Amino acid sequence: MAKLPDPIEWKPSPVEHIKIKSDFLRGTIKESLADETTGSISKDDTQLIKFHGSYQQTDRDLDAERKKQKLEPLFSFMIRARVAAGIATADQWLVFDRLAVQYGNGTMKLTTRQTFQWHGILKRNLKKTMQGINSTLVDTIAACGDVNRNVMGTSNEALSPLVPEVAAFAKKISDHLLPKTTAYHEIWLDKKLITEGQTDDEPLYGKTYLPRKFKIALAVPPYNDTDIFANDIGLIAIGEGKELKGFNVAIGGGMGMTFGNEETYPRLADIIGYVPKEDALKVIEEIVKVQRDYGNRENRKLSRLKYTVDRLGTEVFKQLVEERSGITLQPAIEYEFKQNGDVFGWMKAENNKWYLGLFVEHGRVKDVGDYKLKSALRDLARIKVCDFRLTGNQGLVLGRIDEPDKAAVEKILKKYNVYHLDKLSGLRKHAIACVALNTCTLAFAEAERYLPKLNTKIEAILKEVDLTNEDILIRMTGCPNGCGRPFLGEIGLVGRSLGKYNLYLGAGFSGERLNTLYKEMLDEQAILAELSEIIPKYAEERNKGERFGDFVVRKGIVKSGQTIKTI
Known part of the structure; x- marks a missing residue:
């Protein structure tokens, strides 16, 4: 074996300097929070507060008018929780719901990383909201920033008897990779150092933490509902009967790119081998x-793990991990994924508990007209007959329901006009949209506020050719950073400017093939015109059981995008 490369001495980026001088993520956050002359925090603190689970944002709908009035932007904060595998109790849900009303914009966002977000928190309420979240024994540290973020894992126990152990292992990974700094507790929970002069130590991360964000997801075949190949580390659960034996390990996935910069690209993870479950945590740590x-x-645009893997080579990266961990990865074990969307409706697990998969349009928990989702979920939490399990597709599973309680669940859902899966098209059920405008600072275009309307118009095309019930994956983001995993949509729409999108086609239905750019800078009329040509062809010329993404590749409408590989 050739000599393995030594680490590179990089010229630190500005963000690296901020981390170096931050005193283990403290910065001047305390002082920024105390400054009543502005609704914002200092520039350096906007980077550091991410590690604490929050982003500073503005209401971009109001920016121009406020500037005209010589007012500063309407600053507010988004807070994101750390909830491994997305499982919350009824009591936690009630507190989260209350905080959204008391301090936020009244809604909760269920994210594509299987956790909760609160939007519209004013600076003066930021600490109180953080303390409210922590009162439930949930925290927000490492939900954002250059660290390992919320660890995803299949949470619906009706899908496989392996799910409980996989979800527990997701939490074990999350706890193991958690930053050790006490800054979070000092700033938000008013906890003091144990001894005067005590210093922090980050044995895993060091003073500069990671070069960029880091994402881990676990999935249980045949359901790739967490899109593991879009993650820095993807773990495929391998079982024998009801027993979890270990994981196939995939590395180097990531969705983000930058328009006009060919050095950046979305990438699916490579499978580098199999590891027994007792060795998995050590391998993960060494990666x-x-x-x-x-x-x-x-260069932060080139700092994700996918670029490190491509620069070093997958084989060399694997050798580094094996040498450092002392664990030799075994050949990957055969598996099969059939889909990466959610499973809806009632399902019974082997523990005789019932699980109900619910549709939550783009993860936004709110009441709209007669469709009162937020009220229904609040009432369900109050009667404490279920827990709440978020999915990686912005959906929700009501879990661990006893047979006698099913009727009570149905009654509440019907009271608020929530349980109507039979009325949803296959396109809408699996649609994903990021927050985008009006609060995301990176967005060029709409996504969450717009995709429901666009879907209605696409549904009219589908209805014409009797494809209303056909499951098709559509995903929209307001920018190319990929929070909604648009490059894994059979139809992907990525915002370029207000009202204009790049159209991507041809991803695999199980998340194992990227889509390909079809046409650029399309407005709504152009998007619908293109789909009005392609969808009828799909209806007439597809093979039996052929998915939309597979069809457009087979017919040469687009070339195949990257597929996963095993080394």
Whole structure:
């Protein structure tokens, strides 16, 4: 075996300097919170507060008018929780719901990373909201920032008897990779250092943490409902009967790119082998450490693990992990994924508990007209007959329901006009949209507020050719950073400017093939015109059981995008 490469000494980027001088993520956050002359925090603190689970944002709908009135932007904050595998109790749900009303914009967002977000928190209420979240034994540390973020895992126990152990392992990973700094507790929970002069130590991360964000997801075949190949580390659960034996390990996935910069690209993870479950945590830790030591700290656009893997080579990266961990990865074990969307409706698990998969349009928990989702879920939490399990597709599963309680659940859902899956098209059920405008600072275009309207118009095309019930994956984001995993949509729409989108086609239905750019800078009329040509062809010329993404590749409408590989 050839000599393995040494880590590179990078010229630190401005964000690296902020981390270096932050005193383990403290910065001047306390002082920024105390400054009543502005609704914002200092520039450096906007980077550091991400590690604490929050982003500073503005209401971009109002920016121009406020500027005209010589007012500063209407600053507010988004808070994101850390909830491994997305499982919350009824009591936690009630507190989260109350905080959304008391301090936020009245809604909760269920995210594509299987956790909760609160939007519209004013600076003066930021600390109180953080403390409210922590009162439920849930925190927000490491939900954002250059660290391992919320660990995803299949949460619906009716899908496989392996799910409980997989979800528990997701939490174990999350706890193991958690930053050790006490800054979070000091700033938000008013906890003091144990001894005067005590210093922090980050044995895993060091003073500069990781070069960029890091994402881990677990899935249980045949359901790739967490899109593991879009993650820095993807873990495919391998079982024998009801027993979890270990994981196939995939590395180097990531969705983000930058328009006009060919050095950036979406990428699916490579499978580098199999590891027994007792060795998995050590292998995961060493993958993180290799990224810590070899990742690009000079150019943040090239700092994700996928670029480190491509720069070093997958084989060399694997050798580094094996040498450091002392664990030799075994050949990957055969598996099969059939889909990466959610499963809806009632399902019974082997523990005789019932699970109900619910549709939550783009993850926004709110009441709209007669459709009172937020009220229904609040009432369900109050009677404490279920827990609440978020999915990686912005959906929700009501879990661990006893047979006698099913009727009570149905009654509440019907009272608020929620349980109507039979009225949803296959397109709408699986649609994903990021927050985008009006609060995301990176968005060029609408997504969450617009995709429901666009879907209605696409549904009219589908109805014409009797494809209303056909499951098709459509995903929309307001920018190319990929929060809604648009490059894994059979139809992907990525915002370029207000009202204009790049149209991507041809992803695989199970999340194992990227889509391909079809046409650029399309407005709504152009998007509908293109789909009005392609969808009828799909209806007439598809093979039996052929998915939309497979069809457009087979017919040469687009070339095949990247597919996963096993080394």
